[in-house]
Amino acid sequence: MRKNFPTRLAAGLLVAILLDTVLQIVWKSAVLSLPSDGSPWLNLQAILHNPRFLFLILLMAWQFFNWLMVLGDADLSYAQPLTSLSYVSVFCLSVFYFKEAADLIRIAGILFVLAGVWFISQTDHITHSKEREA
Amino acid sequence: MGQTTFGVLLVVVCALLEGVAQVLLKKSVLRAVRRYLWISFGVLILLIQKLIYSEALLFIDVGAAYVISSLNMIAITFMSRCLLREKVTRMRWIGVCLIFIGVGLVAARA
Secondary structure, rough: OOOOOOOOHHHHHHHHHHHHHHHHHHHHHHHHHOOOOHHHHHHHHHHOOOHHHHHHHHHHHHHHHHHEEEEEHOOHHHHHOOOOHHHHHHHHHHHHHOOOOOHHHHHHHHHHHHHHHHHHOOOOOOOHHHHHHO | OOOHHHHHHHHHHHHHHHHHHHHHHHHHHHHHOOOHHHHHHHHHHHHHEEEEEEEEOOOOHHHHHHHHHOOOHHHHHHHHHHHOOOOHHHHHHHHHHHHHHHHHHHHHHO
């Protein structure tokens, strides 16, 4: 069972979830701004001149270094599923900020995600080297 | 092959590639030896994965892409158990499966 949960890991996971939320939104809007009939070369030129893609690259770099820090403190099979809390944050954003409808199916989905995260949070966040070698 | 099928296939490939990349990144923090080699390979695979994902979003809806992408959670849990020898308990598997179902329900209405 879970014990001595490090504050640095909690902060790292929170940042990972927030960055994942922003990345998904910016990425889609950036991809939609590409020319629809463009060749890969034209797309590459558009990417290099689009400030949204540059912002996306900055966010990805931040996400990457934050993620390495998280992986230093937790199992991959523990940390990665917990980042799915970004589904909950995107849902809350869409309902409370963009005033989208919250139907029962989506609410049920969010409850499943929260239940899954709870199950994972009840396990040890890291496999110690002795257990790993066993 | 239809455009949607092609998009779905691209996202499935992305989910598997992300699993491999994450295992390499975890290896980099586990071992001091060849740390930058593991990171470099991990980053290279992630870059390829991001390019393929961007291409896939042109063919399928982001909601559908999100559901299929969440397959990476199952792939990552399996690879963590087999390649990194992490202690993946039944409770962790239940959690992963619940999240996968939850993501499916959320994205079905996205």
